[in-house]
Amino acid sequence: MTHFPQTNSSRRSPRVQLNGSVAAAIRAEGGQQARAKLQSISITGGLLQMPVELSTGDFVEIAFHTRTGAIHGMAEMLQPVRKFQSACLQPFRFVALGDDDHRKLRMALDSALDRSFLDPVSDQLKTPPGL
Numbered sequence: 804m805t806h807f808p809q810t811n812s813s814r815r816s817p818r819v820q821l822n823g824s825v826a827a828a829i830r831a832e833g834g835q836q837a838r839a840k841l842q843s844i845s846i847t848g849g850l851l852q853m854p855v856e857l858s859t860g861d862f863v864e865i866a867f868h869t870r871t872g873a874i875h876g877m878a879e880m881l882q883p884v885r886k887f888q889s890a891c892l893q894p895f896r897f898v899a900l901g902d903d904d905h906r907k908l909r910m911a912l913d914s915a916l917d918r919s920f921l922d923p924v925s926d927q928l929k930t931p932p933g934l
Contacts, residue, residue: 816845819915823852827867841867848896856883856891869911876900
């Protein structure tokens with residue numbers, strides 16, 4: 804069964820900041836392909852660093868790898884938020900994810916959010932030097 808992520812306007816989905824550490828492959832409706840870098844991701848969409856902006860409203864296929872496996876989905880490109888001389892930051896929202904892709908994305912996000920939540924706490928729980 805395919806998931807059609809719904810945004811909940813009263814509460815944003817938690818974002819995981821990737822800062823360009825994850826490459827993404829984009830295929831637009833006309834067949835043109837582009838490489839991008841994921842800046843952030845959530846269960847409902849994300850932010851890409853693109854070499855050139857795509858038109859707002861374009862539907863694309865997006866694929867990227869996580870620790871839980873490859874994720875493929877359909878997305879709608881949103882209005883670019885920042886443009887640079889050689890790139891732009893452009894958000895997208897997922898419009899369709901397969902069951903397995905949705906599960907892998909959820910697991911990857913949960914794992915990343917757990918790590919970011921636990922890391923500061925685990926530092927506090929370390930035994931002080933000399934004990």
